[in-house]
Amino acid sequence: MTRDSAAPEVRVRDLTVVYKTPAGELPAVSGVSLTLTPGTITGVVGESGSGKSTLALSLLNAVQPPGRIAAGSVEIDGLGDVLHLGGEDLRRTRGRKVGYVFQAAQSSLNPLKTVGKQLLDLGRSHDVADLRALVADAKALLARMGLDGARVLDSHQHELSGGMRQRVGIMLALVLNAQVVVLDEPTTALDMITQATILRIIREVHEERALTTLVITHDVGAVAEVADDLAVMYGGRVVEHGPIAEVLGTPRHPYTQGLIRAIPRLSGDISLARALPGRPPTLGTLPVAGCVFRERCDKRMEICETVEPETVTYDGRTVACHAAGRPAPVKRREYA
Amino acid sequence: MITGTAITKTFKQRGNVLGKREVPALRGVDFAIPKGGAVSFIGESGCGKTTLGRIIAGLETYDSGEIVIDGTPMSSLTHRNRQPYYRRIQLIHQDPYSALNPTRTIHQTLEAPLRLRARQTGRSKAWCDVRAEELLDLVGIDPGYVLPRYPHQLSGGMRQRVVIARALTMDPEMLVADEAVSMIDVSLRLGILGLLRDLRERLGVSVLFITHDIATARYVGDEGELYVIYRGQVVERGPTETIIADPVHPYTQSLLSAIPVLHGLERPGAEQVVPTEALDEGQTDEGCLFSRRCPFSTARCESERPVLGHDGGESGEATVQLHACFHPRRRSVIPQGVGA
Amino acid sequence: MTVTVIPEMTAGTTRATLRRNFWRGVWRVLCRKPSRMAGVVIVLGFAVMGVIGPLLYPANLPRDDNALYAPPSLQHLFGTDFEGTDVLALVITGARYVLLTGLATAVITVALGTAIGLFAGFRRGRWDSALMRLTDLNLAIPGLPLLLVLSTVWKFTSPIEMGLVLGLLGWGGVARAVRSQTLSLRERGFIEAARGLGLPTRHIIGRELLPSMAPYIAMNMLIAVTGAVYAQVGLFFLGVLPFDANNWGVMLNLAVFSGGALTTPAALPYLLAPLLAILLLTLGIVLIVDAMDEIFNPRLREE
Incomplete structure (x- = not known):
């Protein structure tokens, strides 16, 4: 196995992805800039319609019609701008350089073929010369994740539990030595204990193989467990981004604050948990001008109605909010 | 009861x-x-x-x-x-998307059980319309907006509220x-949970x-x-609160240990219990059902099945906490807030 | 990603409003693709033909002895037959029998199939087993040979009789499909909720299950029409039925076996005209089938 020791950096710049709808082209992701520091796990949290899955697909230049990448660039070290790749180059990139573990990986395996056959298909489509070595790598990876490789490769999808399928998904994403890995909702539909196991595996494999990892999820808890950095998406924008402990400890954007307040915890006064008012926007209900979050925001000002807040970076954290300069009202003590 | x-x-x-x-x-x-x-x-x-x-x-x-x-x-x-x-006794389904008939408006969905209820209690048809609005108000959605709409026009949170309103048509206990x-x-979950709490109160x-x-x-x-x-x-x-703060069964402890820690807000519990096997690997019908996955399992656990009871607790005092374990021990596994 | 454009709605949710909204939705769905409109125009055209066609011509169509197997002309758009009768007139007057048979067949097929499938799927258990064996039996009946035998004793003078026989032979497939749909639908949350609320079975089947299967049933109905058209035209073409009624199948039979349309070009229009009618009818139906899903699914209808 040859592997570059340095994990690549991923730079997303001003990415805009639009979807064609009866009401015209509407942006699912608008003007997103996000840098994934080499060798870190970045978590992207957002609710349905926040654009997080669209963002993940853009890293592979795999946005499907009616969606279309309208502007921006996605640069990955050693690859250049992924959005300019096409045809064979693009296909080779997927899997070889960028591994993708699909949402509901539990059901993304072919039910008619054994895992081993699907592995060989993957190898052949990427012109892997030494298929034997590929199988050996796969077995090693599965063993690393606590599974009996030989048995798993001989199994059909229905013979594997949810947690095992998720591990198979991770194996397929990594077996071609991808250095950038995108995991879309890796723990949805898994039980608590299995989720903890998968999260631990993601963390360990990430460190051992020097990857740059992106975890997309709606579950702040799952991301908090594994990620180094956290990006919070709302209405197609990254509203806050920074080191995870800081973002969770002292959230600056009112949405992040509300989201954290809305998570019931096991310790502390449970009655302090508060629901966020309103509901997440859909493509059709996104406001055209001003801040996308203003309708649910408790710090709304006049300027929020008309001017979209700029993304401001200071002391290593970015936030897009007109009111963000003020001290955060969520005090740590609430969860003490 | x-x-x-x-x-x-x-x-x-x-x-x-x-x-x-x-x-x-x-x-x-x-x-x-x-x-x-x-x-x-x-x-x-x-x-x-x-x-x-x-x-x-x-x-x-x-x-x-x-x-x-x-x-x-x-x-x-x-x-x-x-x-x-x-x-x-009314069931609220997990999936608010399949729990409502996509071909019927919310008004129709609520009307059918309300008509039935009106017949049972000898009320008029006019009562049904009034009650439908009352129930939607109760679950926190605007009846004027929701009633004429089809389920697909509502968000998941709204649908779940409609499902709860429909369950309430039968005046359930x-x-x-x-x-x-x-x-x-996520941002809407707490609203639904709070609604359930409210209805109870x-x-x-x-x-x-x-x-x-x-x-x-x-x-x-x-x-x-x-x-x-x-x-x-x-x-x-x-x-x-007792079970969460002071669990004594290793299985409860491993469930609680698995809950993610919000780093920056919390620190992990003092002890962590991790099952030694995955669920599907550790199946045994002999002895304690959890014995094969339990890190504290002994020979007795593998041959004898513990029953739910008070005995075996370390303090021996009467408690309302029941467990089915031969070796119960309190472990502090849940995350604690960091300023505590 | 889905976008819902919520149409203007008033507070009124009376039955009448719902019905009006439904038909407005149907119109929107049909307008969405020109092909659907074409389908509707074709099928409506045939319906009009079937209703008033025979009234346009005298009971005995005029014969023009000077123009046997005449080529298409302005006077005879599709030429004439062996007796000098206008082929177009024959096609138009023949439509009623064909369409009535098709309609009768479709109604019987769908009514029987849906009722049996629904009942079997909803009740499950013993009823299900019994009804499904009956369905197997129905599917196992060799239709054509049976029809051939039947036709020796039964003249099928009325299209309804014809439709009855074809319908009784053809409900098996629909019953099977409806049953499996019912089985999967009854596990859905809203059916279970209806049962939990204690709503009567009548309501559950009529108001919850049936509307969810409406696109499916409507599609089957339309397809049954085309099936019935083929079947009866085939029977008449084979000549196993007496030529009592004017019928597209009879025309085909005469064109091929008496007129030698396969060898003499003179009789070709006589052959092609009924074929074209069948083709056009099928096309119209297929074009409409495409819209069924959107018509009966409120989400697709309103979008």
């Missing part, structure tokens, strides 16, 4: 020529849900918590045992005579909420909350009771 004694249920799966494979879903479960109370069933998928909830809601049969609703044993009644009892928020956006409806997420159970009824179910057996049971 609804109580159950020694409820068992075995599913027969299609097997090979030699016969059907029997999968025990419930192995003699006792429960009691007081009027206006909050009870939560906690466990991994396949542990039997959903089956038990469906049995309680009258949607599934059970093999043996007895369910008593308001003093009337269900076994003494014919199927037809049981209906009025079960009508007062109890709501059985089966993973009622798992498919709803305002209408005196008891809530049976079935979930794998213990923290949400705490929000619905922190003064209620928690049942931890593992492979068809209640392994620990007691007041919600």
